[in-house]
Amino acid sequence: MPEFAMQRSRVIPVSAEAIYPLMIDFHKWTQWSPWESLDTDLERTYTGAESGVGARYGWAGKKAGAGTMEIVAAEPNASIDIDLNFTKPMKTRNLTQFTLEPVEGGTKVTWRMSGTQGVIGRFFYKLFNIEKGIGEDFEQGLASLETAAS
Numbered sequence: 715m716p717e718f719a720m721q722r723s724r725v726i727p728v729s730a731e732a733i734y735p736l737m738i739d740f741h742k743w744t745q746w747s748p749w750e751s752l753d754t755d756l757e758r759t760y761t762g763a764e765s766g767v768g769a770r771y772g773w774a775g776k777k778a779g780a781g782t783m784e785i786v787a788a789e790p791n792a793s794i795d796i797d798l799n800f801t802k803p804m805k806t807r808n809l810t811q812f813t814l815e816p817v818e819g820g821t822k823v824t825w826r827m828s829g830t831q832g833v834i835g836r837f838f839y840k841l842f843n844i845e846k847g848i849g850e851d852f853e854q855g856l857a858s859l860e861t862a863a864s
Contacts, residue, residue: 721826722852726860730791730814733863739765746858748851752777
């Protein structure tokens with residue numbers, strides 16, 4: 715199956731120590747994730763570890779769809795890997811990765827998502843320009859992360 719990858723980066727003018735806690739704890743994603751405000755009645759569930767590896771988050775909403783995420787690897791103040799499973803509007807499984815790199819003026823945060831596409835996924839990817847749409851969501855999320863971390 716064809717693979718895809720998309721990513722966006724932003725330099726946030728604070729240390730990784732100020733950003734990482736907002737990312738490693740799914741409870742704190744309400745402060746910055748671009749999808750948290752799509753549905754005013756979004757149903758959220760938190761299971762597994764409180765935060766870090768083993769933490770799981772599920773959501774269901776009319777606009778946000780439904781799915782689960784689990785933190786599967788993490789290096790404090792440097793990276794987080796998340797197993798992302800969408801169940802609605804269509805089933806897909808992707809790897810989401812965040813990296814935090816110290817740079818002049820702050821921390822470069824990169825948000826990457828990759829996976830494989832079946833026939834239906836390729837169709838939707840092209841028809842709805844998923845790269846552009848999700849890329850814009852990533853950019854919005856990184857801007858909100860900057861605000862939350864500052």
